[in-house]
Amino acid sequence: MNADVIIVGAGAAGIAAAIELQSTNLTFVILEARDRIGGRAYTDRETFAPARVDLGASWIHSYGPQNILYSFHQSLKSEDTERRIGGTQLCLDYDGKRFSHEAMFQARDIYLQIDEHIESYRSSKEAEEDQSIQQIMQEIYDRLVPNNGPVKRLVDLYLSSSEQYDAADFAQLSGKQWGVGAADGGDFWVPSGYGNLLERIAEKHNLPIELNTLVTRIDTTDPERIEITTSNNSSKIHCRRVIITIPLGCLKHETITFQPPLPDWKRQAIDQMGMGLMNKLIIKFPVCFWNENVACFVHACNERRGRFRFALCLPPPENILIFLVTGSFAHELEVLSDTETIEQIMKFLRQIFPEKTIPDPTHYRLTRWAHDPLSYGSYSYFSVNTGPHTIELLARETSDGRVQWAGEHANVDDGIHQWSYGCVHSAFQSGQRAAKNIQSQLCTS
Ligand SMILES: Cc1cc2nc3c(=O)[nH]c(=O)nc-3n(C[C@H](O)[C@H](O)[C@H](O)COP(=O)(O)OP(=O)(O)OC[C@H]3O[C@@H](n4cnc5c(N)ncnc54)[C@H](O)[C@@H]3O)c2cc1C
Structure with a gap:
């Protein structure tokens, strides 16, 4: 199986590269290690059937013509109703009670002052040296936030939405890159599944994909041809160009050996950029014991800006709660058994809905993206001292342009679409x- 171009990985980046190459006369193949395509956009159709639940991505962020996937979704959206998640949000205190308006007002005011403080650090020219968000906000946080009580819990909850979005703790996140590259505009929850959407895009284009093919080594020493070794093929694959789209987590774990080794600047960028962790704890109940008009609930907590702080609620007949857990708490849960994690969640639910009799779940699925050897994490974030310049290095070609790099962590501004x-x-x-x-x-005359 030799080709002009080999694409490593059949996630969103690999699929897009392949569609683009279809407009050329180059031969190409995608090599994918899993027995499925989509990578971190994966829709589970079995566990909660007939409901489909995304184990990875579920929202098309910045949904509109400025988003490169908008036109693909529009042309294929026949399966999707216009249901958007994000209707009524329930905000609960640690014991399940509602907050007073006064506490919410006070907390909001403090949160905005902290946010403004971080923003002024970000935009200040004097801030030469990068610091973590935690370091930047520590002094103003200690000064403005009470030591305990509902206002503290609420400020923590408001702050937690940024940690949630970046899938990392404030102690890891860069202050200089606060808000940089965040998706802007409305989010569209893909009812039929974001993974399912990618599958339909790939099917429509009839892409050549070899599944169950783990790439283990890429050798570019011969200037005439690149040699690729895979786990299931004793003979080598040869090509003229390769596009590597494996996740940043895999690059950090050096799951592919490069010969010659990657240049230092590339290795450093890989090491420096952060790989965040978001996991989904998806639980189905025999009945809907929460108010079925509630689309999600957020929960304030005395510890670490919240634990099970965000849950999406899928109403009857699905009766599913999807907890999004991130950062260090997500890492801690990954090493517990399913039973231990479910026990924690049930204890939590019985605490915040004390007046309800909550039945045991009928089905559940807990993701462990940090332990997935084809991902080693969920998505990238700006750690201290990284920024768009790091992404530019992650995207920069190597081996005289014969090796190209793509993936969510390697997206440079194309000057056309909104950058993220x-x-x-x-x-x-x-x-x-x-x-x-x-x-x-290769295609110029
Ligand atoms: C829980 C969670 C929630 C998320 N929510 C959202 C969201 O709502 N909206 C959003 O836009 N994004 C979201 N994301 C992020 C989004 O899923 C990713 O940014 C995106 O899917 C990455 O695409 P990719 O092509 O870069 O990588 P991937 O999708 O990971 O594709 C890389 C492919 O390479 C394969 N591979 C790895 N190593 C090898 C190898 N050695 N040989 C061959 N193949 C290999 C992998 O199996 C994989 O299929 C979420 C992610 C997670 C985990």
């Missing part, structure tokens, strides 16, 4: 860019 990182559409955009680079190298 960490998202499915960022990955898609990066794949198109990598393929276009190859096209301009």
